[in-house]
Amino acid sequence: MQKRHSQGLLTAVLAGLLLWSAVADADIRFNLKDKAPPEIKIRVGSGGNNTSTVSFTLDPGQLGNGTPIASSSGPIRIQLEIRSTAANPLACTLTVDSLSDPLKNTASSTTIPFSEISWTADEELIPSGIFQETMDQYIIDSQSLTNNPTFRVRDRLTFSYANSSMIEAGSYEGGVVYTWAAP
Amino acid sequence: MGRTVRAGCLLLVITLVSLPLHAERLDDSLSPRQQFDIDLDWKDQYSTETLDTRELNALIARAQHVEVRLNTAPYVGQRGRIFISLPLNIRGAADSSALRMSWTTNGLFASGSLTAGNRVKLFEGKIMEPVMTEIFDMTFEIDARQVFNDLRLEPVYDIEIF
Numbered sequence: 338m339q340k341r342h343s344q345g346l347l348t349a350v351l352a353g354l355l356l357w358s359a360v361a362d363a364d365i366r367f368n369l370k371d372k373a374p375p376e377i378k379i380r381v382g383s384g385g386n387n388t389s390t391v392s393f394t395l396d397p398g399q400l401g402n403g404t405p406i407a408s409s410s411g412p413i414r415i416q417l418e419i420r421s422t423a424a425n426p427l428a429c430t431l432t433v434d435s436l437s438d439p440l441k442n443t444a445s446s447t448t449i450p451f452s453e454i455s456w457t458a459d460e461e462l463i464p465s466g467i468f469q470e471t472m473d474q475y476i477i478d479s480q481s482l483t484n485n486p487t488f489r490v491r492d493r494l495t496f497s498y499a500n501s502s503m504i505e506a507g508s509y510e511g512g513v514v515y516t517w518a519a520p
Numbered sequence: 521m522g523r524t525v526r527a528g529c530l531l532l533v534i535t536l537v538s539l540p541l542h543a544e545r546l547d548d549s550l551s552p553r554q555q556f557d558i559d560l561d562w563k564d565q566y567s568t569e570t571l572d573t574r575e576l577n578a579l580i581a582r583a584q585h586v587e588v589r590l591n592t593a594p595y596v597g598q599r600g601r602i603f604i605s606l607p608l609n610i611r612g613a614a615d616s617s618a619l620r621m622s623w624t625t626n627g628l629f630a631s632g633s634l635t636a637g638n639r640v641k642l643f644e645g646k647i648m649e650p651v652m653t654e655i656f657d658m659t660f661e662i663d664a665r666q667v668f669n670d671l672r673l674e675p676v677y678d679i680e681i682f
Contacts, residue, residue, distance in 0.1 A: 367671075368672055371560070373561055376568075423614065
């Protein structure tokens with residue numbers, strides 16, 4: 338008797354649930370796609386189309402004495418940004434090209450290897466390092482920075498000239514290009 | 521067998537307490553469109569420089585001109601309150617509390633906003649029509665860090681007669 342009562346109750350419960358489900362099917366449904374447009378951004382120095390300048394000034398008596406020279410222009414800010422969803426996280430890598438535009442004497446063809454230039458990061462979010470004179474020197478990737486699918490990282494790099502060898506007097510100019518890219 | 525019955529009884533109790541006393545669910549199946557597929561986008565798209573972490577993660581989606589028709593025929597002539605609610609758990613979201621739905625209307629129902637697991641009053645007064653129709657412009661906001669799959673939301677409408 339107790340068993341029959343239980344079965345009757347179960348039947349009633351199931352009938353109630355089925356009715357509930359039938360009503361629920363009539364609900365207006367909003368399906369929100371999980372693929373928001375992924376965004377990546379990089380800002381070096383003042384950003385935009387501007388190229389930031391790092392300057393070193395050496396007295397003739399200092400040339401090649403092995404004492405590093407700090408830049409006279411102050412640190413350069415680098416900002417990296419990713420926006421993606423947890424469902425579709427974006428992975429990016431920061432590289433730098435210090436080969437394509439070498440430091441060249443503006444009055445002659447003499448060059449200074451970019452491996453003479455190093456940097457120190459304030460926060461070490463972007464690791465300190467030395468230019469390797471390659472087109473795609475790895476600096477950091479997004480997974481090493483955070484597990485969040487959306488983030489922004491800012492650090493400030495202070496550059497230094499190693500001053501390890503004698504060079505021809507004059508003014509030298511060259512450039513490096515940072516790239517923040519998703520595969 | 522005994523274990524199955526006990527499980528069924530427990531489920532029934534949970535179902536009953538999920539609706540407030542005397543509230544009855546309203547059928548919206550008369551609405552001309554039952555499904556809306558919409559895309560998420562970043563709420564702040566252009567100048568992200570000054571955004572804080574919450575703003576940087578803010579996603580938004582909009583559904584315009586959502587016509588909702590509620591079958592209020594059994595309540596014509598009575599005074600009632602109509603509510604809208606969202607389930608506590610939103611499919612696709614790791615933390616449903618990170619989602620907010622807001623809306624504007626043409627004026628029959630009140631504009632407002634709602635988070636998952638909560639309920640807001642849309643209307644209070646005498647039920648005059650067997651079918652109450654309102655046009656909603658819906659906005660959904662959620663934190664990108666909580667979006668682990670496509671999100672599925674099904675607002676529920678219910679009525680209390682007083």
